[in-house]
Amino acid sequence: MFKSFKGLPDLPYAVAPIEQVKYQRPIIELAQELIRRPSITPSDGGCTAILANRLAVAGFTTEYVNKGAVTNLWAYRGDDNSQPSVVFSGHTDVVPPGQNAKWETAPFMPTIKDGFIIGRGASDMKGSLAAMIVATEHFVKKYPKHQGSIGFMLTSDEEGEAIDGTRHIVDSLKQRGKVIDYAIVGEPTTDKQLGDAIRIGRRGSINGKIRIQGKQGHVGYPEQLSNPIHNSSKLVHKLATKRWDMPSRYFPSTSFQLVKVHSESGAMNVTPASLEMVFNFRYSPRNSFDKIQSYVEKKAKKYGLEATFEWEHEAAPYITRRGKLRKTVQKVIQQESQLKTKLTTGGGISDGRYIKQIATQVIELGPSNKTIHQANERVSISELNKLCHLYFRILEELLIKSS
Template identity: 85%
Template sequence: MFKSFKGLPDLPYAVAPIEQAQYQSAIVELVQELIRRPSVTPVDAGCSELLAERLEAVGFATEYFNKAEVTNLWAKRGESLEQPSVVFSGHTDVVPPGQNARWDTEPFVPTIKDGMIFGRGASDMKGSLAAMIVAVEAFVKRHPKHKGSIGFMLTSDEEGDAVDGTKHIVSSLQQRGEVIDYAIVGEPTTEKRLGDSIRIGRRGSINGKITIRGKQGHVGYPEQLSNPIHNSSKLIHKLATKRWDMPSRYFPSTSFQLVKVHSGSGAMNVTPASLEMLFNFRYSPRNSFEKITGYVEKKAKKYGLDAEFSWEHEAEPYITRRGKLRKTVQKVIQQESQIKTKLTTGGGISDGRYIKQLATQVIELGPCNKTIHQANECVSISELNRLCHMYYRLLEELLVKVVDKN
């Protein structure tokens, strides 16, 4: 049995990290229980039910917005999201362990060694979920009549297609007219030291596929064929070397990456009839889906390619400008870790792109990302302990100090 929030001492209203053994024990036990549940996308494996029970015990109303095979939990404390509203967001699903990955431990058997918890999802992002839950339990115990409201938005569809998860929750809440002031996403953002880097936005993402048709023929008769591999070389070089835009303060330049090329007849003396290329653009707000796709198609035509295009606009770029949440996160990190955090939009894409449609401000803050999606994924116990205290401090800064000033 897990220790409930009732058995935990009050967190001190101070800048020192949490040191109480009882809190650390509660976090560690919850992380281990979550890791034991093999919640490979889109399977939730009972993680949301476990977390819902914990939240219900401290006054949260819970409901599910499940879609297809995806489990989506929405929890809130109070009849409505009174302002200011603070919502924690995360995902219960994990990537597969990998068929040939060399794990030193069983991926879904949590193992503690040298102050680290090993297991799939330890850092991405079941550790963050445990830290959030324990932080909220402690906060509600100490401040049962806090101002505003607290919410949780959890899904089992972040590591996969991410179309039936947070996107669906946000759409459902928008139909109700819900508004969120501050959203805190628990993605692993730390590079070396907890809080050294936070995400204040993300780049846009475009997936593309080009099928270039040629004329199959014998390699000994080049005058009788049209090799689509050779024909594509100018376009590939242009897209890979082009400076798409200039970097800005928080966004790097737009980049192009070729991820898969497929062609061939299976015989060494026959050229292929067609070539298929899959690629991705990560783009900044200085560019757009229309500009990028238009440019690619225009260049293909200029180079005389017989080409067919397929596009997927996976995400638009967004950024959280300087405001209450961003300043508060920076302040708490400075006080807790004595470092100045780096504001970035790097890495992949996250569910923040959907939450931004509903929330005024979105910040991502979580543990170290060094081992995510790898064999022997792990997270530091002391880091989770301090992360929990950061989440707790954020709640006090956003929902208690406001009361004091009034």
């Protein structure tokens, strides 16, 4: 049964060794089982069925909330409306392994090497899913009559457009009047040592596209042309160097990044007739979509650009203020790992932006983010064991010790 674990090294357990050692094989087995399924967005590859079956055995009511090609699961144990409610959130989908990426092993054939599980999705976020499931199984076995309810919100549409995934689940739950007290998202948050950082919010995200019209012409006759590339330079410089706002305790200043520039001239001695640029803003609560949009369009007009815009407000910023969940997670990490965890809103965007619509408090806690979306993505087995134990302890604090 455990042939794949032959040669598995003895791993160090700095805290709660009895608790963590007992998680080891179940986590490895489940993480490997999930990684073997090439669940590239929006495919779920059969991962959700595996997790739903495990949850059903643990006494959960499971409900598929699928939309289009996306597989979504809402599962809960206890009365769906009982309080407090603790919900784990995660995604089964992964990014493609990359056509020219230099993988040392097959990306969907999980390999154990030097105390790590290697494979696409190992750290983002099938390892976290395995830790959540195993922690919950141990918890309900030890405390079958716990107070409140435990929920799972799983989707196969997080790495892609993220429209038919968690957002759809949240919309469905909102229609029922569902309110969640505490939500824990398993995104990879660790910098160097598990628990050294948790996310308590995220910055807002704005995608934009600008098309600047010029006049095509011969490069040798600059007086007869209008080069949209040159014309755009003032605007790009202004947006890239502007101090949009001051940083706050948890949010850095708003930032602008140009991500794609495209023009067609047809020859080396011909300037383009138009230029298209795609850009992104990551913005703090001290700014807003309306203010940024208005500023950019006014500057384009001021610089004399013949420009048209397309805008997408991808996400609004949010933060979880100090409360029961934040204090509990910090307390558990301090007790189990002797770390003072950093509270951050860094990184990209996550499904937390949707969950916050029905959840009073949302935090993200997961393994290392150093290899996510890279070739040879990996997660430490020791780290997963500790993560599982942290999830278990958080459930204890929220649903047992607080009663």
